[in-house]
Amino acid sequence: MDIQKNFGLRIKELRAVKGLSQEALSHKAELDRTYITSVENGKRNVSIQAIQKIVKGLDVSFSEFFTSNLFDA
Structure with a gap:
């Protein structure tokens, strides 16, 4: 997998843990x-x-x- 996909997966992962929708994250960010x-x-x-x-x-x-196995080379 490439870095852009891994970056996106990390956002999804943390957003789920925080219980945020994409819309809620977009407002906060x-x-x-x-x-x-x-x-x-x-x-x-x-x-x-x-x-x-x-x-x-x-x-x-x-x-x-950035502490995630997704970013391991």
Whole structure:
């Protein structure tokens, strides 16, 4: 799997743990819901600014976000 798909899977995973819908995350992250959908589906190359907003919206640290077997090389 590629990094974009893994990144999207990690968002889905943490969003589920937090009990957030895509819409709720989009509001918290100040991003459009359709953007969140495309990121989760691995169809977007995400900027560092968007990553920061998503991580903040999920209420996790960067280290917590990137601590996942999905990111192992």
